[in-house]
Amino acid sequence: MTSGYLSIVNKSNENIEILSIDCSPIRAEIHETTINAKGLMKMTKPNSVVLESQSSTIFVPGGKHIMFWGLNEFDSKYLPCSFSFVDGDSINFNFLVQTRG
Numbered sequence: 001m002t003s004g005y006l007s008i009v010n011k012s013n014e015n016i017e018i019l020s021i022d023c024s025p026i027r028a029e030i031h032e033t034t035i036n037a038k039g040l041m042k043m044t045k046p047n048s049v050v051l052e053s054q055s056s057t058i059f060v061p062g063g064k065h066i067m068f069w070g071l072n073e074f075d076s077k078y079l080p081c082s083f084s085f086v087d088g089d090s091i092n093f094n095f096l097v098q099t100r101g
């Protein structure tokens, strides 16, 4: 599996709620890393991610991230994806695909 990281700035005056990500044909999900009562790291799929008005939201190792399946066979440098929002809008963006040692 592979993880994707990004930062998003919401410059609008309203909160924006992301429902899902689509990077087909590559399977992708929004994940959140949490630590349970026993101190174990666990990944969960949140129902949505709220981007607060006039602030930035970051996806980083140990926090929110995008989980990919099947990216190892992906032979292009950029993976086109889109976020879908609660209001029905969506936004397209590209992930830069890199191998990390």
Ligand SMILES: [Cu+2]
Pocket: 031, 032, 043, 065, 066, 067
């Ligand atoms: Cu994950």
